[in-house]
Amino acid sequence: MTRPVDMMRQLAPQVLMASPHAAAIGMEMVSIDPAEAVLRVRFRPDLVGDPDTGVIAGGVVTALLDHTCGQSVMAALDSYQPIATLDLRIDYMRPAGPGLDIFCHAHCYKVTRSVAFVRAQAYDVDRDDPVATAQAAFMLNANSAMSPAETVLRAMGHTPPAPGGGVKA
Amino acid sequence: MSDLTDPSLDLDARLAEILQRIPYARFLGVRAELAGDEMTAVLPFSQHLIGNPTLPAIHGGVIGAFMEMTAVAQLSLSQISPSAGLGRQPRTIDVTIEYLRSGRPRTTFARATIKRAGRRIANVQVEAWQETRAAPIAALHGHFLIGSRDEG
Numbered sequence: 001m002t003r004p005v006d007m008m009r010q011l012a013p014q015v016l017m018a019s020p021h022a023a024a025i026g027m028e029m030v031s032i033d034p035a036e037a038v039l040r041v042r043f044r045p046d047l048v049g050d051p052d053t054g055v056i057a058g059g060v061v062t063a064l065l066d067h068t069c070g071q072s073v074m075a076a077l078d079s080y081q082p083i084a085t086l087d088l089r090i091d092y093m094r095p096a097g098p099g100l101d102i103f104c105h106a107h108c109y110k111v112t113r114s115v116a117f118v119r120a121q122a123y124d125v126d127r128d129d130p131v132a133t134a135q136a137a138f139m140l141n142a143n144s145a146m147s148p149a150e151t152v153l154r155a156m157g158h159t160p161p162a163p164g165g166g167v168k169a
Numbered sequence: 170m171s172d173l174t175d176p177s178l179d180l181d182a183r184l185a186e187i188l189q190r191i192p193y194a195r196f197l198g199v200r201a202e203l204a205g206d207e208m209t210a211v212l213p214f215s216q217h218l219i220g221n222p223t224l225p226a227i228h229g230g231v232i233g234a235f236m237e238m239t240a241v242a243q244l245s246l247s248q249i250s251p252s253a254g255l256g257r258q259p260r261t262i263d264v265t266i267e268y269l270r271s272g273r274p275r276t277t278f279a280r281a282t283i284k285r286a287g288r289r290i291a292n293v294q295v296e297a298w299q300e301t302r303a304a305p306i307a308a309l310h311g312h313f314l315i316g317s318r319d320e321g
Contacts, residue, residue: 059230062266089265
């Protein structure tokens with residue numbers, strides 16, 4: 001059975017464009033590996049949070065962290081299932097550099113039957129010098145409706161059944 | 170641009186000014202309503218806020234960002250005084266966001282409560298809801314750096 005991570009790698013742009021907000025702030029997939037995802041948001045003047053400093057808004061970092069964490073969970077699963085953020089804790093280390101793109105690396109380090117746990121770092125230049133870090137928990141098989149990624153993957157003809165999970169009728 | 174320190178400006182105008190100055194607040198479409206010193210932040214629904222189009226549901230990151238902005242706006246409001254004027258924008262230290270229900274494609278509201286505002290750190294709680302305030306879609310609590318102009 002093809003793993004979600006393989007399909008996500010092949011269909012990266014479509015997977016992100018399927019989420020209108022991800023597309024609206026210009027999220028791009030940098031890399032996707034089993035249980036790991038790296039996404040980027042390019043600097044844009046309309047995403048600035050503090051006009052005095054010209055730094056991307058904390059809210060953009062929040063959305064990027066949330067989304068990248070979700071992608072890493074999808075990339076950790078053996079089969080497609082809807083996920084939902086339960087909680088998201090973000091620590092802001094420092095402001096991003098003015099005018100810089102923001103990257104986010106997320107690692108889904110544990111998947112249980114119903115919950116996935118993720119850690120993530122958002123950074124501008126160096127992953128070891130993060131702008132913000134996050135810790136998140138996701139509920140698996142969260143909703144009867146499909147996630148954007150799942151919608152795209154299924155539309156492309158990839159519909160592996162999920163034993164004990166998957167999309168509820 | 171009008172002067173935020175002008176004591177003749179009413180709070181409504183100052184708040185609108187604060188939000189209008191933040192490009193990302195304009196991008197999301199955030200506005201705020203005041204009843205005395207009580208502020209309700211308003212996020213009208215827009216297609217570009219959708220995270221999951223099949224549900225459809227507002228992006229969790231948007232709801233988090235909206236609540237964080239509500240906290241910052243409430244803190245900015247509380248810092249306004251005719252004598253001192255507006256200090257620097259409060260800076261987020263950390264936030265914990267709980268997602269309680271999915272955000273439906275309709276207007277979202279949020280209110281922030283400043284639990285404690287010390288000399289440098291403020292502790293703020295925010296709740297976001299749609300139709301029913303008693304059934305919030307998300308909650309945030311966070312710490313914010315306030316007041317000091319020369320720090321960090």
